[in-house]
Structure formats: C-alpha cells, structure tokens
Amino acid sequence: MDYIVDHIGIAVNDIKTSIPLYERLLGEPCYKTELVPSEAVDTAFFFQNGAKIELVASTDPDGVIAKFIGKKGEGLHHVAFEVPDILAEMERLKKEGFTLLNEAPKLGADNKWVCFVHPKDANGVLVELCQTRK
DSSP states (O other): OOOEEEEEEEEOSOHHHHHHHHHHHHTSOOOEEEEEGGGTEEEEEEEETTEEEEEEEESSTTSHHHHHHHHHOSEEEEEEEEOSOHHHHHHHHHHTTOOBSOSSOEEOSTTEEEEEEOGGGTTTOOEEEEEEOO
16 A cells, blocks of 8 residues: 655644744745544644645643643644545554554544554554545
C-alpha cells in the first residue's frame, strides 16, 4: 500500500491565537477552519509547498486533544496518510496486528473519513488514515 502524506497535525491550546502565529511563521494565510464535533476539536488548515498543516484545538476540556496537551504540551500530534480505501486498509492493519483506535471510520475534518492507529504500535507516533469522502 502506497501511503501519501495528507497532513501533519499540531495540537494547540487556542486556535484563535495559533492561527496568526502560524500565518506569520509560514507566510501563508489559513485557508480553512472547521469545527469537528465527532472529535470535539476546532481545526485550522494551512497549505505550504504541497503539504497541509492542521492545527487542532480541543473544544472539550476532557477531550482527547486537551488530555494530549496536558501530558505532552502543545506540538506535533499526528501524521495523516491518505489511503484510497480506508476500510480495506483498516482490515489489512488489523491482520498485521496493529491496534486501531476506532472500529469504523469517523467523519473528520477536510471532508475525510478518518481512523487512528494506536501510537504504541507505531513507535510512539499517532498515525491517522484518511480517505476523501465522495
């Protein structure tokens, strides 16, 4: 399976203050923001030289991103790979012994179906599989 990097996810405490910071850092405007209720996050996207960067902020003080930041602080949260068939890839990874954090794809940001691979199975890296919704 050829994986294509879709985006890098960065956990932030405050999306409103982080957007201008990354606009200054990257020299590019944020092209899209999106609230993702299924993940209890607010997101902001940047496009830089062919790569997408997603800022992710928790909308729930007990949410996954809030807990992540509480343990590790703001910073790199996940690497997302676009796959052509997320269901087939989930099945393949289960057969290979990987632990998936959800049994079925969820609605994610940027018009994607998403599924996460547990970081303990990927040398501490949270891997997101994503497929564009049709």
